[in-house]
Amino acid sequence: MIINSAERLLAESATGDISTRAVCEAAGVTQPVLYRHFGDKDGLLAAVADHVWENYLSAKRSTKNSDDALEDLRRGWDNHTAFALENPHAYRLVFGTALAARPAAMGEAMKLLVGITSRLAAEGRLLLGPEQAARVIMAANSGLALGLILRGDADQDPKQASYQSREATLRGILSGAEASASPAAQAATTLRAQLAESSDFTPAEAYLLNEWLDRFQAGNKTK
Incomplete structure (x- = not known):
């Protein structure tokens, strides 16, 4: 009940900030109850982020790999960007804040990405090791997503911006890239x-x- 109330308030927030008092009122609990469950506000926000991300990560877990790891990587990038734009505040909690209590979502997202880059490396298609390539991809994808969220440029086509950033990143890590x-x-x-x-x-x-x-x-x- 507390997490669901906090998730709803976060989604409705214009700034991406919520107060523990508002969450308690919405959930019908006292602040001592909230702090007993989550420790502090950062603990609550980390739990909310993981709750929102669970739907996204569960879909990734259940997605079967195709025969082409590169296409799986491209699809994963696109899904990541789409999720960020659909859930901007929850996304920023994972990639754009310095919460004392870190959400677990970041670690699992990286683990799933390394699974794909490991397939590419085993096929001889990477310039970098799987872990390093995954870090480069995650940094580029999350940077692009945060930029789209924070700037909100009406003149910028998010799909086109994501495509250009994705392909530029891939050119830098794949064995067929110019900077080989x-x-x-x-x-x-x-x-x-x-x-x-x-x-x-x-x-x-x-x-x-x-x-x-x-x-x-x-x-x-x-x-």
Whole structure:
């Protein structure tokens, strides 16, 4: 009841801010009850953010992968942007605020994204490692979404802006991009991704191999 009331007030808010007093009045509880459940306002807002994000993340969890990881990545970007524009205040709670109590949604969203970039890396289609590529994509996608939310530029087509940002980001991380790494460095990225799925190495062997690949990729960046 408290989270549902807070979610409704957040969606109706013109500024994206809500007071605990208003939430308590809407939910029919006292403030001590609210604080007992959530600790403080940040705890409440983090819970609200996770509640709103759950519908989005549950849909992503249940979506079956296609045969093309790149198209799955593009679809994920578009869905992310659409969700942000439909739920601007809840989106900002995760990506645009510094809550003391961090929503869990960010971590799960990144985990799902790494799953897609790992598929791309295993296919030899990434210039970067899966985790680094996921961080680049998430930073670009969330930055674009926050920009669309905060600016609200009536002259800007959100779909076109999202498309341009998405494709520019992909050109920077995919092996067919103009700013490409050497074939040797690309091969090292692919090998690392495939070895991550292997159980043929001891932890010590895997650590040593990763160190060699790090040195190899670093050396090829300067050639």
